[in-house]
Amino acid sequence: MAQCLLFNRAGQFGFVYRYKKGFDYQQKCGLVNVKLKWAKDRALDGVVAGERDVRAACILVSMISSTRQCRLPIYHLSHRRGQLGLPHDLKLSTFVRRYPSVFHESYVFDSGGTRVPCIGLAPEALELHGEELNVFEENQMDIINRLRKLLMLTREWTLPLQTIDQLKWDLGLPYDYHASLIPYHPELFSLVNLPDDRVGLKLLSWDDELAVSELEKNAALQQNEEDMKNGCLAFPIGFTRGFGLKRKCMDWLKEWQRLPYTSPYTDASHLDPRTDVSEKRIVGVFHELLHLTIQKKTERKNVSNLRMPLALPQKFTKVFERHPGIFYLSKKNDTQTVVLREAYDRQKLLQRHPLVEIRERFASMLRKGLLDRSRGLYKTSEDSDLEHERLNDVYDDEMSDNQCISEEESYCDLLSKYDSDEPIHDPR
Incomplete structure (x- = not known):
C-alpha cells in the first residue's frame, strides 16, 4: 500500500504543517524548479487496464438499446466509431465478436437483397442496461449536481457540448444526456x-452550497484548526511503495503544502501564474474535477482543452508530473490517464458510486464472454464461422473503401474542436 505522507488528526496521513507565511511574500516567489520522477504503480495501472473495452461496450449497448428492435446494422455503428475510443486498427466487427456474451450477430437484407451484418444484444446485457437506467433515475440529482459543479468551475459557467461529451463517461452522465x-x-x-459556432451548455444559477470543494469538506476532520483558519489546507499525499523522495524535494513539498489554498470555485485572476500559489490553485482545480468523476480518474486528453474555460495558464497539465503524490499518470491503453491517488486503497475505490457496480458487472460479463469464446462455447460450425468472418470482413472492407476516408475526416473535424495546449503524450 502506498506510503502516506500527510495529514490526519489521528495520524493517518502523518505530519501536519502548522505555519503560514505572508500571502504577499508567497506571491513574489516564483515556481520552484522541482521535478519528481514518475514511478510505475501496478495497482493503479490495474484500475485503468480494461477500461477502454468496458467503456466502448457500454456505449455500444446504449446505442443499440435505443433502437426499436435493439439491433443495428454494423455500418450504422461504424459511423459512430469515433465515440468508442477504440484503436484505429481494430475492426468494429472484431471487437463485437470478441464479446459474444454481450453482443449477438445476425443478418438482415438491405434494399438490394444483400445480407448485412447486424449487431444485437444478449438478454443479460439488455437486463443489465435496464438496471443501469434505473440507477440513472434513482441518482439523477447527484448526476445533475456533478454537472452543475463542473460548470461552476468554469469562468462563465459554460462549456461546449463536445467538451462535456469527452467527460460524460467519467462524470456518470447518461449516453444521451442531451x-x-x-x-x-x-x-x-x-x-x-458560442462565438466559435459551437453549441454550449450554460448554467443559469449559482448555488453556494455546491461551491464547496471536497478538500474543504474534509478539512474539519483531517486538518489542523490553525491551518483551516489561515486557509492553508494541505492535500492528502501518498507515493508508490519504494518511491524515493530526495531531501530537497521533501523540503519543497512541505513548503508548498503550507501555501494558501484557493478554492477552485472562487475567482483567481489576482494570482500570478508564475508562482507556487497559483500552481496550488491549479492542483486544487483538478483535485476537485477528479472528485466529480465517479471513478476518480479521467484521460489526460479530456482535460487538456480546459485551459480557457477554467482560466488556467499555459502548460497547466504539468502539475500532474510535478505532483505524483496527488495524481498518478497511468500509461495503460496507449494513452495517459490521471488517477486521484487518495481515492484508492491499492485497486479498491474508497467511495463507490452505484454506477461503478454496474460497470464492474459489465466488465465481468465481458471477461466471461472472452473466456467462453476461447473455450469454443460460442462456436456453431466451421462453415458458419467462416461465413460470419467472410461477410463481416467484406463489409468492413467496403466500409474501409467507401466510408473510412470520410469517417476519418469527420473524426478529425471532431478532434479539431478539442484543440489543446498540451499534447496527449508528453515527451519523456
Missing part, C-alpha cells in the same frame, strides 16, 4: 451558441 437530462431542467441549464 435528450434525457438537459431538457427536463430548464431552470438550471440552457443551450447557447
Whole structure:
C-alpha cells in the first residue's frame, strides 16, 4: 500500500504543517524548479487496464438499446466509431465478436437483397442496461449536481457540448444526456451558441452550497484548526511503495503544502501564474474535477482543452508530473490517464458510486464472454464461422473503401474542436 505522507488528526496521513507565511511574500516567489520522477504503480495501472473495452461496450449497448428492435446494422455503428475510443486498427466487427456474451450477430437484407451484418444484444446485457437506467433515475440529482459543479468551475459557467461529451463517461452522465437530462431542467441549464459556432451548455444559477470543494469538506476532520483558519489546507499525499523522495524535494513539498489554498470555485485572476500559489490553485482545480468523476480518474486528453474555460495558464497539465503524490499518470491503453491517488486503497475505490457496480458487472460479463469464446462455447460450425468472418470482413472492407476516408475526416473535424495546449503524450 502506498506510503502516506500527510495529514490526519489521528495520524493517518502523518505530519501536519502548522505555519503560514505572508500571502504577499508567497506571491513574489516564483515556481520552484522541482521535478519528481514518475514511478510505475501496478495497482493503479490495474484500475485503468480494461477500461477502454468496458467503456466502448457500454456505449455500444446504449446505442443499440435505443433502437426499436435493439439491433443495428454494423455500418450504422461504424459511423459512430469515433465515440468508442477504440484503436484505429481494430475492426468494429472484431471487437463485437470478441464479446459474444454481450453482443449477438445476425443478418438482415438491405434494399438490394444483400445480407448485412447486424449487431444485437444478449438478454443479460439488455437486463443489465435496464438496471443501469434505473440507477440513472434513482441518482439523477447527484448526476445533475456533478454537472452543475463542473460548470461552476468554469469562468462563465459554460462549456461546449463536445467538451462535456469527452467527460460524460467519467462524470456518470447518461449516453444521451442531451435528450434525457438537459431538457427536463430548464431552470438550471440552457443551450447557447458560442462565438466559435459551437453549441454550449450554460448554467443559469449559482448555488453556494455546491461551491464547496471536497478538500474543504474534509478539512474539519483531517486538518489542523490553525491551518483551516489561515486557509492553508494541505492535500492528502501518498507515493508508490519504494518511491524515493530526495531531501530537497521533501523540503519543497512541505513548503508548498503550507501555501494558501484557493478554492477552485472562487475567482483567481489576482494570482500570478508564475508562482507556487497559483500552481496550488491549479492542483486544487483538478483535485476537485477528479472528485466529480465517479471513478476518480479521467484521460489526460479530456482535460487538456480546459485551459480557457477554467482560466488556467499555459502548460497547466504539468502539475500532474510535478505532483505524483496527488495524481498518478497511468500509461495503460496507449494513452495517459490521471488517477486521484487518495481515492484508492491499492485497486479498491474508497467511495463507490452505484454506477461503478454496474460497470464492474459489465466488465465481468465481458471477461466471461472472452473466456467462453476461447473455450469454443460460442462456436456453431466451421462453415458458419467462416461465413460470419467472410461477410463481416467484406463489409468492413467496403466500409474501409467507401466510408473510412470520410469517417476519418469527420473524426478529425471532431478532434479539431478539442484543440489543446498540451499534447496527449508528453515527451519523456
